Amino acid sequence: MIEFVSATKIYKSILGRSVTAVEDFSLQVAEGEVLGIAGPNGAGKSTLISLLLGYIRPTSGNVTIDGLAPRDYVERNGIGYLSELMTINQGWTAESALERFAILASVPPSEVRSRVEAVIEQLGIGEHRAKKVKALSKGNLQRLGLAQSLLRDEKVMILDEPTHGLDPVWTQRFRDIVESLRRPGRTVIIASHNLDELQRLADRVAIIDRGKLQRLVSTGYDQSAETASVYRIAVVGGAERIAESFPSAVDVGGGEFEIPVANLGDLNADIARAIAGGVTFASVVPSRSVLEQQFREAVGEQK
């Protein structure tokens, strides 16, 4: 389990100026959980990740992984880490970089070749294996970064902007790979600006801004949720009768309507009434995801 207890990180310059990057941050991430971290630029995401990797220590409070200080945990077990900054020695080839990282990750000597080949195959790096890192495109570099994090079956994975710079095909493949990382006993942390991605991949999302945890959002739909939201419905028949079930519906054209919804129970009851009244629905989707709405409220409230 990963635990932040009132963790605060203050950076001080030699001139005495201080910047609070993370403030009084408390959070527990369970084994088997996929946690998303979302926040605007400069919110403190990178500092949280550096704390988890033990590259920095909290100014006050505590951070632990399985009860150990992060650096101690990493030195004993390692962490599958994809950095937002692809800082791999420019003179290495893609293949030699993977071989080196496999050795450092304590992959047994007899398995290094097979593990390297497996991630090369999985991430489609085969044709680029002999290229130097400096010759790789941004997308290929990102794939190399993910490949090195998959070399060993790590218990903790931290992925910082995993789909940054990828084309749509590889964005989808990346998401499938990340989805496949979910297993009992493994904790996955994904930091991303892409709320849609976090909505799909994470169980919960920590929304942070100005170094503080603003909200912790469960990405699943909660029937008892009281938070009002807006849904978009597409109607292919009986559109003229939509107002009977949804008096506040706003016609946005093309057979689509936006309807304010207080909770999922009411929404389902209204849909059932409309169907009974002869309305035929093509789709019912949130016009904004729960996460997007929460993010706007949390970050917007601070601005």
Added chain:
Amino acid sequence: MTSSNLRRYGVWQFRDFIRDRGIALLIVGFLIGFTVVGPFKAMGGNLDERMSERLLGAVLLQVPFVCAFIALNGIVSNDRKLGYFRFLFSKPVAIPAYYSQVFFIYLIGFIVVCAMLLGIFSVFAGPVSPGGPLIFCALVFLSFGGIAFLVSSLFRHDWPILAGIFLGATILHSMWQYDEGIKRMILSVLPPVYELPGMIPLLIRGESVEVNSVLWLLGYSALCFVAGLLVLRRRPFA
């Protein structure tokens, strides 16, 4: 933490040394050596054994110092500056152990390069006994090494600081070596690298050098090295 993974990784660290620094050291060492041997050969000087030793002494007064400086520059700070630490140290690796190994692999690489340079010298200036000169090269690396390691652990831009420390120590020693009081005290805390040049003729002739001087040089450097390890253990890396 596992240590076997780090030992296995040593092969790659050695390759990196040769690729990133070794070739540059060979070129720089050759060029500096050539500025000493070349003019003598061009003037048709008689290269008997005694003259070879004198030329070797002149080469050793420059090449190992410049090469050690190039070899040790950025030994820790490069990974920090360039961000390479992010991926390296997400693996089960202790940062002080990683850089201790880098240090000793660089020492081996440095000696290999010096041996090659000595071979080139022998071709141009006649055969010389390699033992003494290589011991001197190792002494230069080890004397500079601990201090360079500490400075590189502390600062991102280590080479100007390192150059300042060594130049400062040499200049102040030449100015104050016969003074007493506060000046003497300042000299005593500065790196004792000024002890090195006096050892060159003794080592070339295969004679023993003063043990106290060697212990003082290596002890000072070892203390700095240990301090560097403590810095790596305690100080944030990011």
